[in-house]
Amino acid sequence: MAPRWPVLPLLVPLVAAVLSVPTASADVVAAAVTEHQAESASISNGLVESNHAGYTGSGFVNYDNETGAYVEFTVTAATAGPATLSFRYANGTAAGRPVNVTVNGSAGVSVAFPPTGAWSTWSTAVATVSLAAGANRVRATATTSTGGPNLDRLAVDTGTSGVGRPADVNGQLRVCGVKLCNQYGKPIQLRGMSTHGIQWYAQCVKTASLDALANDWGADVLRISLYVQEGGYETNPRKFTDLVHGYIEEATRRGLYALVDWHQLDPGDPNANISLARTFFTEVAQRHRDKTNIIYDIANEPNNVSWAGIKSYAEQMIPVIRAQDPDGVVFVGTHGWGSLGISDGRSEQDIVANPINATNFMYTFHFYAASHQDEYFAALQRAAARLPIFVTEFGTQTYTGDGANDFTYSQKYLDFLAANKIGWTNWNFSDDFRSGAVFKEGTCAGSTFAGTGVLKPAGVWIRDRMRTPDDFPTS
DSSP: OOOOOOOOSSOOOOOTTOOOOOOOSSOOSOTTEEEEEGGGSEEESEEEEOOSTTOSTTOEEEEOSSTTOEEEEEEEESSSEEEEEEEEEEOOSSSOOOEEEEETTOOOEEEOOOOOSSTTOOEEEEEEEEEOSEEEEEEEEEOSTTOOOEEEEEEEEOSSSSSOOHHHHHOSOEEETTEEEOTTSOBOOOEEEEOOOHHHHGGGSSHHHHHIIIIISOOSEEEEEEESSTTSGGGOHHHHHHHHHHHHHHHHHTTOEEEEEEEOOSSOOGGGGHHHHHHHHHHHHHHHTTOSSEEEEOOSOOOSSOHHHHHHHHHHHHHHHHHHOTTOEEEEEOHHHHSTTGGGTOOTHHHHHSOOSOSSEEEEEEEETTTOOHHHHHHHHHHHTTSOEEEEEEESSOTTSOSOOOHHHHHHHHHHHHHTTOOEEEEOOSOOSSTTSSBOTTGGGSSOOSSSTTBOHHHHHHHHHHSSOOOOOOO
């Protein structure tokens, strides 16, 4: 594998205010998902408080310790039918705090609300109910003398997917064996898109495009591609760190996972940027530590560096993140531009023989299907049986991100990834002139991103594969 993105002949200037942030404090998610803050609901025997970090909105509801205390939301549905309710909550005790969830006085369904470990650690509990057309009274009533959990918000999904928003359903991720698992300990596959370099294509990451990604495409994860060099982070750390903060918040509002990509490429040795990486990841992990949808990728594509050098870098950087966010999953790029060493004439055996000394992390693999075929595919097959792998970047073209699409070999890869619950993000969510950018040139200057009319062939293909509902097991 080789660098795919030389300095562009036509650099697109960074637009400082490209992201139009919704101003409403509730119901900020488009399409079939709405959010309702608990502090704005009707409360019986409970208080609105803000003394535990990590809540959204202006606070959360602390139930009184008694049976019958409740929080009641008014939820409007366009049509009658099933809905998925995702309650964001914290429970710092050692026992569950079950509630009975009723709709318009129905018999209701019991939701367990198990312990989260601390009052500042937030998780999600999910229930499926039937809503009537129009306004509905959704009430969560404590069924034990200890009352309910601290309740932050309710997200209501009336779509046809049968599941709630990805980050709401799956909650805090962790690595179990060689799989990425959700809060219920079940292996899952996340699928999504990578931005292009935000120093060039920030105008492609805005309210309308992110709404399309979440609601029209059905993505689970947004990879935020922060180049270190090439006009990126090192030129203005404050500006680019703030952009990343903003994109994390936008992904969170839409129930997506935010994959923060430290996109070092040249120099290829991540140790060359370790001081910058420490500064950046310390701030990002500290600010977002109470979120459950953050994934940290500390080295995009190490190249011209030994596996031992990458291992040394990772074992220095992982504790930097753990000091701020003990639960966050960390990704580490493999040698040979993320090829498990193949592009360097090596193999995954380097990693198997000398694994990184850490837990709750994964190794990353990149492929471009028109260039990286049998040898690379075989390496992925071998590695997936022994190492936790996430494909943080792939394309249907050549490794330059250009040229003809090889959809046949791309599908071979995706079938294997699906069968083995290996997550992926596709390169890239921009209107760059290359065939690997999903949007037609000029699209990002407008406000229309949904549907196929604005997409290149690669965009049509990848959107179609993302729209199939994910199976996120909860039991």
